[in-house]
Amino acid sequence: MKYNYLEVEKKWQDRWEKAGAFRAADPGEAGSEKKKFYALVEFPYPSGAGMHVGHIKAYTGLEVISRKRRMEGYNVLFPMGFDAFGLPTENYAIKTGTHPREVTDRNIRKFTGQLKRVGYSFDWTRVVDTTDEDYYRWTQWIFVQMFKAGLAFRDTALVNYCPSCKVVLSNEDSQGGKCDICHSDIIQKSKDVWYLRITEYADKLLKGLDGVDYLPNIRQQQVNWIGRSEGAFVNFPLAGTDETLRIYTTRPDTLFGVTFMVMAPEHPLIDKYASRIANMDDVAAYRSVCAKKTEFERTQLVKEKTGVKLQGLTAVNPLNGKEIPIYIADYVMMGYGTGAIMAVPAHDTRDWEFAKKFGIDIIEVIKGGDISREAYTGDGEMVNSEFLNGYTNKKDSIKRMTRELVSRGIGEGGVQYKMKDWAFNRQRYWGEPIPIVHCPKCGMVPVPEDELPLKLPPMKEFAPGQGGESPLARIDSFVNCKCPVCGGDAKRETDTMPQWAGSSWYFLRYTDPHNGDCLADPGKLKYWLPVDWYNGGMEHVTRHMIYSRFWHKFLYDIGAVPTSEPYAKRTAQGLILGPDGDKMSKSKGNVVDPNDVIDEYGADVLRTYILFMGDYSAAAPWSENGVKGCKRFLERVDDLFVISRGNGSTPELETSFHKTVKKVTDDYESMKFNTAIAALMGLINEIFEVGHLTRDELLTFIKLLCPVAPHLCEEINERLGNKGLLSLSSWPTYDEEKTVDATVEVAVQINGKLRGTVLLPKDCPKDQALQIAKSDAKIASILEGKTVIKEITVPNRIINIVVK
RNA sequence: GCCGGUGUGGCGAAACCGGCAGACGCAUCGGACUUAAAAUCCGCUGAUACGAGAGUAUCGUACCGGUUCAAAUCCGGUCACCGGCACCA
Numbered sequence: 001m002k003y004n005y006l007e008v009e010k011k012w013q014d015r016w017e018k019a020g021a022f023r024a025a026d027p028g029e030a031g032s033e034k035k036k037f038y039a040l041v042e043f044p045y046p047s048g049a050g051m052h053v054g055h056i057k058a059y060t061g062l063e064v065i066s067r068k069r070r071m072e073g074y075n076v077l078f079p080m081g082f083d084a085f086g087l088p089t090e091n092y093a094i095k096t097g098t099h100p101r102e103v104t105d106r107n108i109r110k111f112t113g114q115l116k117r118v119g120y121s122f123d124w125t126r127v128v129d130t131t132d133e134d135y136y137r138w139t140q141w142i143f144v145q146m147f148k149a150g151l152a153f154r155d156t157a158l159v160n161y162c163p164s165c166k167v168v169l170s171n172e173d174s175q176g177g178k179c180d181i182c183h184s185d186i187i188q189k190s191k192d193v194w195y196l197r198i199t200e201y202a203d204k205l206l207k208g209l210d211g212v213d214y215l216p217n218i219r220q221q222q223v224n225w226i227g228r229s230e231g232a233f234v235n236f237p238l239a240g241t242d243e244t245l246r247i248y249t250t251r252p253d254t255l256f257g258v259t260f261m262v263m264a265p266e267h268p269l270i271d272k273y274a275s276r277i278a279n280m281d282d283v284a285a286y287r288s289v290c291a292k293k294t295e296f297e298r299t300q301l302v303k304e305k306t307g308v309k310l311q312g313l314t315a316v317n318p319l320n321g322k323e324i325p326i327y328i329a330d331y332v333m334m335g336y337g338t339g340a341i342m343a344v345p346a347h348d349t350r351d352w353e354f355a356k357k358f359g360i361d362i363i364e365v366i367k368g369g370d371i372s373r374e375a376y377t378g379d380g381e382m383v384n385s386e387f388l389n390g391y392t393n394k395k396d397s398i399k400r401m402t403r404e405l406v407s408r409g410i411g412e413g414g415v416q417y418k419m420k421d422w423a424f425n426r427q428r429y430w431g432e433p434i435p436i437v438h439c440p441k442c443g444m445v446p447v448p449e450d451e452l453p454l455k456l457p458p459m460k461e462f463a464p465g466q467g468g469e470s471p472l473a474r475i476d477s478f479v480n481c482k483c484p485v486c487g488g489d490a491k492r493e494t495d496t497m498p499q500w501a502g503s504s505w506y507f508l509r510y511t512d513p514h515n516g517d518c519l520a521d522p523g524k525l526k527y528w529l530p531v532d533w534y535n536g537g538m539e540h541v542t543r544h545m546i547y548s549r550f551w552h553k554f555l556y557d558i559g560a561v562p563t564s565e566p567y568a569k570r571t572a573q574g575l576i577l578g579p580d581g582d583k584m585s586k587s588k589g590n591v592v593d594p595n596d597v598i599d600e601y602g603a604d605v606l607r608t609y610i611l612f613m614g615d616y617s618a619a620a621p622w623s624e625n626g627v628k629g630c631k632r633f634l635e636r637v638d639d640l641f642v643i644s645r646g647n648g649s650t651p652e653l654e655t656s657f658h659k660t661v662k663k664v665t666d667d668y669e670s671m672k673f674n675t676a677i678a679a680l681m682g683l684i685n686e687i688f689e690v691g692h693l694t695r696d697e698l699l700t701f702i703k704l705l706c707p708v709a710p711h712l713c714e715e716i717n718e719r720l721g722n723k724g725l726l727s728l729s730s731w732p733t734y735d736e737e738k739t740v741d742a743t744v745e746v747a748v749q750i751n752g753k754l755r756g757t758v759l760l761p762k763d764c765p766k767d768q769a770l771q772i773a774k775s776d777a778k779i780a781s782i783l784e785g786k787t788v789i790k791e792i793t794v795p796n797r798i799i800n801i802v803v804k
Numbered sequence: 805g806c807c808g809g810u811g812u813g814g815c816g817a818a819a820c821c822g823g824c825a826g827a828c829g830c831a832u833c834g835g836a837c838u839u840a841a842a843a844u845c846c847g848c849u850g851a852u853a854c855g856a857g858a859g860u861a862u863c864g865u866a867c868c869g870g871u872u873c874a875a876a877u878c879c880g881g882u883c884a885c886c887g888g889c890a891c892c893a
Binding site: 250251305330340349353418541613620621628632633635674677678748754789790791800801 | 805806807808809810815816817818819823824827828829830831844872873874886887888889890891892893
């Protein structure tokens with residue numbers, strides 16, 4: 001850089017701040033009459049390591065959109081905050097003997113400083129911090145509303161437990177059988193757990209996806225996560241009892257192919273009929289083996305089928321009265337469906353494997369495969385199935401069978417979801433205390449709303465307790481309290497909320513961050529919601545996104561927010577890989593620190609490069625040389641001032657400007673930042689070929705580039721003698737007519753092969769175009785002696801002459 | 805296994821709705837400036853063959869096939885890689 005970028009960038013950052021340039025106007029304030037635009041980026045977890053280039057990529061996309069929107073005349077809300085509760089901070093605090101409050105404050109200061117150096121146009125007056133009492137007061141308030149609505153409940157259950165972090169984890173936090181935080185193996189443990197009944201919203205969460213604009217892969221991931229399946233429940237009588245074994249299946253039409261039943265090892269009917277089971281010892285032994293397996297072993301490693309046949313307990317096929325053996329096996333999960341299945345080995349791969357191993361009959365009911373070799377899971381004609389014989393369409397046969405089940409009173413159609421209720425408590429210190437009191441007389445009672453926030457008590461030793469109980473349980477003054485209902489002695493809940501709590505509603509608080517009376521003023525919510533555009537990482541698409549949509553839909557149902565969906569549009573940025581093409585990680589030593597890049601090249605270069613790297617949603621490796629290329633580009637932009645003058649460029653350059661304004665305007669909008677910047681690079685090459693440009697053209701250029709490299713563009717604007725901030729000036733317009741050159745180079749093909757090009761006037765008529773093409777010396781020589789069969793012209797693009 | 809995505813020069817990548825494949829950037833090479841290097845500027849650069857040369861021809865978007873005047877793009881099949889889910893009945 002020919003100028004001192006660090007100084008110049010600081011100068012403009014200070015001026016923006018002083019002018020309050022990026023403050024969003026609340027309803028009623030000057031500026032609120034403009035159309036609103038709410039741009040949201042995922043707020044960071046303020047880790048001690050500071051910012052990562054991934055953060056920069058995540059924020060810079062919507063930064064460009066926000067800056068463009070402001071110049072287009074919108075009232076833009078582009079806020080930033082900190083998702084600061086959580087384990088890394090707490091673990092660091094324990095290790096270093098510092099209080100997490102102190103660690104958090106320090107990290108937030110560090111992040112704030114780093115973010116400001118990048119020159120983001122955040123509205124810094126609206127910062128939220130999830131660990132702030134005035135913030136988590138409302139997180140607790142929402143929990144209390146959910147409790148009152150019966151959506152927060154307690155249950156004893158087998159849970160995912162991380163022995164290293166000493167916390168219960170949700171299914172989402174223990175994917176692959178590993179702890180999401182420390183990557184230790186998860187074990188199963190029986191515990192008292194708080195749940196949020198997210199399954200009650202499964203259907204709403206699924207249906208809501210129709211009304212929002214999410215990238216297709218994001219939508220699809222959510223659909224898969226919710227995992228809706230349609231099928232039927234069927235009741236199989238247990239022989240010699242009046243009990244029925246209820247199962248769920250997606251293929252009720254294969255009911256005549258059932259040759260055995262399988263129950264999950266934990267199925268309660270086993271205990272109920274233990275006295276009838278002759279081999280209860282074997283059963284108990286098998287159950288204890290299964291209980292010791294981690295979720296990982298059970299689902300990932302062991303594909304070999306195991307199980308035990310129940311001696312003395314059998315089921316009856318309710319359609320034809322056939323007696324069917326029952327097995328227990330761990331390939332059936334207690335947590336899905338009813339915890340028991342009807343096995344149709346001919347047409348289900350898992351049942352087939354099990355049948356082969358245990359020598360069970362296999363009855364074909366769908367023709368089309370060779371069931372002696374493998375299960376046939378395709379479509380085909382129904383056989384061996386009485387009234388279903390001859391059906392060839394799966395939908396029809398399922399429908400018919402479901403009707404039959406209902407009319408005979410042995411089952412009915414039903415829907416299942418893979419999504420489970422959300423395990424919502426952690427036994428750790430650095431989280432929102434769950435505002436519940438356990439009263440021996442009144443049961444569980446929420447802390448009254450006017451007593452919120454229920455503050456985290458100060459503590460010196462906040463390491464988790466040995467038995468996995470919360471550190472808060474050690475503070476008598478916190479635990480012992482009076483019941484808010486009866487006034488008698490009671491005990492407080494000592495668990496805290498998981499990290500996902502605070503981030504489930506933060507975007508609401510941005511609209512009214514200092515409100516002491518409610519989570520946000522209804523008028524402000526009405527004005528700002530929904531979030532118009534939300535950008536973040538793919539890794540948050542299934543957890544954070546689903547959780548926050550759930551909270552939002554609940555808040556909508558109780559009338560606390562005005563929209564049923566929080567986010568109108570969602571995009572996701574791709575990863576930045578290390579220079580070696582691997583994922584960046586400390587252990588590989590391939591991490592790029594954005595601060596180093598700013599020190600060496602300035603924030604404008606960093607921003608430009610990150611957007612220029614490639615497809616915004618795709619992963620791309622970091623390249624130091626690529627950074628240098630962007631630096632050169634910005635230096636050339638800086639040089640434009642010297643060759644700018646009052647008037648008189650060329651008609652060609654004028655056309656190029658119209659083209660570029662159009663392209664950049666469109667490309668920013670579709671997040672094709674790389675091609676927008678490429679267009680500006682192409683334009684600057686052309687300007688230097690011409691040798692000069694007008695002052696107006698230069699102004700247009702820096703306006704187009706301003707969202708990407710705002711400091712440099714402000715500086716040039718000032719040099720041009722313009723008063724006021726470029727960031728608040730108007731976005732350039734273009735004339736569609738002038739985006740096409742007066743003469744166009746058109747390709748001439750013969751039999752589809754390129755044989756030359758001709759210059760034609762814009763929108764040249766077909767006859768004239770062909771005439772000019774044929775008179776071209778080279779084309780004419782090829783055409784000589786040939787018969788023309790067909791002539792195709794596409795205006796301003798191509799001429800193809802087919803000859804024989 | 806299932807779902808989604810991707811596959812184009814030495815590299816990152818472009819290419820609207822099927823219409824000149826490789827824009828833009830990097831790297832390489834050559835040149836200018838310099839005592840020299842760095843920086844900067846100018847130029848070349850998909851492959852192969854022919855040509856002293858301006859050039860000309862052929863091939864070329866993972867692979868095989870198809871539709872079309874015309875395919876990176878559409879259709880059928882195969883392979884590879886990435887991401888997500890996973891004994892979900």
